[in-house]
Amino acid sequence: MKRRRSFPVKSISLRLRLFFVIVAPLLVMAAVLGVWRINAAQKTAEELFDRSLLAAALAISRDVILSDGDAILPSTRDLIRDASGGEVFYHATGPGGIYVTGYAYPPVEPGRGNSDLYEPSFFEATYRDEKVRVLRVTERITIENLTGDATVTVWQRIADRAEFVRLLVVRAAALIGGLLATLILVVWFGVQLGLRPLTDLQEAISIRSPDDLSRIKRAVPAETRGIVQTLNHLFGQVERSIEAHQTFISDAAHQLRNPAAAVQSMAVALRDAPTEEDRLKRTEEMVVAARAAARVANQLLSLDRLRFLSPEDHNTRFDLVADVRQICADTAPAALSRGIDFELDAPSAGIWVHGDQLFLSEAVKNLIDNALKHGGAGLGKVAVTVTADDGQVHVTVADDGKGLSPGDREVALGRFTQVAPSDGSGLGLAIVASVMERHKGDLTINTVTQGASITVSLPIVTNN
Known part of the structure; x- marks a missing residue:
């Protein structure tokens, strides 16, 4: 388009x-x-x-x-x-x-x-x-x-x-012309005088450094207070955005440093391995560490792309049920190889949604990955359910692992934060929450007696 x-x-x-x-x-x-x-x-x-x-x-x-x-x-x-x-x-x-x-x-x-x-x-x-x-x-x-x-x-x-x-x-014209010329001069210089507060405001803003996003406290006429208030609001948003971006970069650098250091350490160990058996073991460990680093990097790129996702990018219409089936088919073998039961309960008919298919698929994958990584040693089952009601489609991923309550929402959805220590990056649910926000959907942490249950909801679109 x-x-x-x-x-x-x-x-x-x-x-x-x-x-x-x-x-x-x-x-x-x-x-x-x-x-x-x-x-x-x-x-x-x-x-x-x-x-x-x-x-x-x-x-x-x-x-x-x-x-x-x-x-x-x-x-x-x-x-x-x-x-x-x-x-x-x-x-x-x-x-x-x-x-x-x-x-x-x-x-x-x-x-x-x-x-x-x-x-x-x-x-x-x-x-x-x-x-x-x-x-x-x-x-x-x-x-x-x-x-x-x-x-x-x-x-x-x-x-x-x-x-x-x-x-x-002639006398009347001279009188009218004189009065008119006087009024024009008064208006011209009067307008300039009346606009002086705006000129002063412009000069005050122009001499600011790019790093100065503090509020404008200059006294201005009542007619321009709305403009100043809007500028102050915009400055505040830009400042918060810059702070969030700087925090994100700092956290991302910290998160990438550990996998990079691990890969470097394993590479040294691989080089100095005394036997072929040790070399193969170090090689496998380095591959796992490299995959973890790549996973973190991809998640960071996804978060950065979400910041610039516009409504024009939500024009793809696709069958969410078919998409979830494919994701489960790709993920189930890894879960089953660990001895974890993996189930999918979805209607046979398709349910259509509008949105960025890549990001929505990534969100469902992150829910399943979150259950597998944070379920703990006692994890024995992961169930994916797709339902629809009141014009909404719901995708629920539930497990019988360590458990997650609605009270943990702030920590669970935060970037680089985890409810309990694990080998995850702390970005999975943050990405899911951002995707739902961009697609006008919802993320709900359900109250369950055992394990964790998270539901994402999206508006359904008709076939027309």
Whole structure:
């Protein structure tokens, strides 16, 4: 099964991420505010200039009445020019349409009816090839003995209004831009200041030596305490793993030293054997010692491999009953040659499990080997039983030897430890326990009146 390769993904820094997260809404808000300000400036300009036109029209109408149709006052003309923000054109007629003052040809409003004659009327028109805004006001007046309608028309270039709007927009844009630039600078340096505890934490970790796995005790913000706690937990796990690995290496070296020394001593004795009979005897002893050393080495390698056994390695589906039958067939001759009864009680139908077949077979072999090695001089029978219930398959290895109780579990399952002295390495049951843990199984030391009984259990898989 091919494993997918993972490639590192380059991501932006946390500072840039926070900067964009904060500034992006500000930019959107600035754009919305800018559009609103443009619309507000246009509306403000229209209201302001229309009121200026209305004030100019009323002032001109007043002066026409006061001067009996002669002209408008110079002060009114200056007031109109100063208050309007741009040049104002005007045209005034008295009763009967008699021209009074102003420009000769005012813009004409198309389609105006008589029903709203005395209502002020705003409209847009063209005057001297320029767009203008026009106000027309008609009032009923009496000049000397003549009574009639007086009409005042005032207008102003729309370009003047547009220039006023432009000035308002420029000022608003400058204000918004200044505020936005200030906020961006504050956010940029504020984020840097806010992330300083993380930077300090990074520097504190980076200056540590590879051997320093002590807890991080630096004060950090509440938002990063979870990260620090996770790191401390990870450091603790790594430290315990390293300590366990170092202990394992030390124990392994100690366990391998004795068989190696025995092989070396027997080799010397074989070399110096005075007779052929002694030479053959020393040769047999050296073979036994070499086998013991190889057994210890293989068990140590099995324990080391178990540390790196992943769930992907548990994909083999096999018949555990057939596997146990083969193991018993291979082991029974050695037991029978020692005068030990060896029995197997297993169902005829297969029972299927998922897992690493090599390690599971090794676990069953170790259970049988443990019974043969630790049963003592009084060992007379070893029985292997395979049963199934509630979705579990159980393999039990029982003997009538020295005995093993559930209270001895910690010592019996420990590495390089034994309940009683024997020629074993103290790794067999430790390997069985590790295999069961990796395969989500169980190891149980049963309570029996005589001997020892150990059961391993695994989940059953269906045929589909």
